[in-house]
Amino acid sequence: MPTVQQPPRGGVPWYREVGRARWKAFFAAWLGYVLDGFDFVLITLVLTEIADEFGLDTVEAASLVSGAFITRWLGGAVLGAVGDRFGRKTAMTASIALYSCATFACGFAWDHTSLFTARLLIGMGMAGEYGASATYVLESWPARFRGRASGFLISGFSLGSVAAAECYKWVVPALGWRWMFYLGLVPLTVAWWVRRSLPETAEWRAAAGAGAAAPNPFRPLLATPLRATVNSLVAAVAAAALFGVFTPVGAGAVPQLAVVGGLALVALAVQLGGARGWVLYLALSGTVFVAFLYSWPLQALLPTYLKTELHYDAGQVTGVLYFAGFGTMAGCWLAGFAGDRFGARRAYVCTLLASLLFVFPVFAVADHLLLLGASLFVLQGLSTGVSGLLPRYLGGHFPTAGRGAGLGFTYNVGALGGAVAPVLGARLAEGRSLGGALAGLTFAGTLLVVALIGGDVPGRLHRLWNPDAPRDHLAAEAEDAGAAATAGREAPYRGAPGQGRPGREPPAREAPGGKAPERS
Secondary structure, eight states, X not given: OOOOOOOOSTTOOHHHHHOHHHHHHHHHHHHHHHHHHHHHHHHHHSHHHHHHHHTOOHHHHHHHHHHHHHTHHHHHXXXXXXXXXHOHHHHHHHHHHHHHHHHHHHTTOOSHHHHHHHHHHHHHHHHHHHHHHHHHHHHHSOGGGHHHHHHHHHHHHHHHHHHHHHHHHHHXXXXXXXXXXXXXXXXXXXXXXXXXXXXXOHHHHHHHOTTSOOOXXXXXXXXXXXXXXXHHHHHHHHHHHHHHHTSGGGTTXXXXXXXXXXXXXXXXXXXXXXXXXXXXXXXXXHHHHHHHHHHHHHHHHHHHHHHHTSOOOHHHHHHHHHHHHHHHHHXXXXXXXXXXXXXXXXXXXXXXXHHGGGHHHHTTOOSOHHHHHHHHHHHHHHTTGGGGGHHHHHHTTSOGGGHHHHHHHHHHHHTHHHHHHHHHHHXXXXXSOHHHHHHHHHHHHXXXXXXXXXXXXXXXXXXXXXXXXXXXXXXXHHHHHHHHHHTTOOOOOOOOTTOOOTTOXXXXXXXXXXXXXXXX
């Protein structure tokens, strides 16, 4: 359902209508995404160097990329719940501190296991960054520009990846791969400085309500001492099983461990979603899983493909990654405007279908760097770039009181597709070209995502189980905001802590799974 479009205010350009305070809030969140992208792609750039030093094969090296995805579900749930209970700002600051320190620790790794362990901590921090920053921006910006806010925010990740590629060109040949990770402390200093004076969002303050009990999305898991104990064991089993799947620890039992880990996550999702929302939690997690399967094989293994099959040197790899990174940025911006104009689902489907025209041509180019770069620019802009709408798409399925935990959990459980993707790509490349394996995965995964999002499969399943559920909570908020503005009751966003919306009744408490609010 497209966001309700409110008329422009007196011909004021949209970027001025957003206001200085909202732009400041956006910049703080966007900077976190830039640093997130910088820290995350470091491992993809130095995989070949690490493999040479530690004596790893392609699959073992690819598992280091997977490591940061294994714990994302836990980080997304925990830090998302922190954001719902204590505020978006608190979760944003904690998440960036965690992944920056873990990135720094990667530089001291002495073997595959120690590096893999540090990557687990990085995944937890980055998961929290995604959920906390996305909810912060979506709740801070005017409802009619939330597609734009979503696309602009995700574009920061791509800029960070481009910056990492530039550092790779200068740092690794001179100082070695470890110094790429020592740079991980830079994000911590910058983020703490920028985010130190951010206000909380008005929507969270209204939902948390002065004098009311703070939201606790984990309440279903901790309702009784027995349930708390059992669910702690379930979470531990999920973490151990996933660790075994992606490390030599689980050799010989990978299918069994995958089933155990999957069932444990399903058990947690069913409880978090509740009687009305568990279907939604599972459906959204599955959709995001497939989305990672189409996008992450290429993102994770592109540098390896360029260096091993095309035999590009460090400078050429950096040049190609520039095209890919800036293409993704441009795609995120385009997706943001298209999402506001046509609706998130329609924009998602149309751009993904267009991207299919460029998947196989990208891997047909070998000796022409400029042509390869231009093809990747378009492909990444249309395929990966449209993921800029993913926060808007997911956030619309959850009410304010449970949005941080709901978005954080479903996105980051689905992000396990990013753990599977590079390993799957490496496995498929055994006995055939890596480029052909990446092209096949990208094409097939894209078609699945088109079917899931275009058919509104998560929403339809949720409404079959819970007929009273709104189609889009963020669109409903837009309608409320429009009605309040028409009545002259909506105060401008000043960015001052404690500022609410005078004259507006706080929203009713809603179940995390998306139950429609009850209004008197």
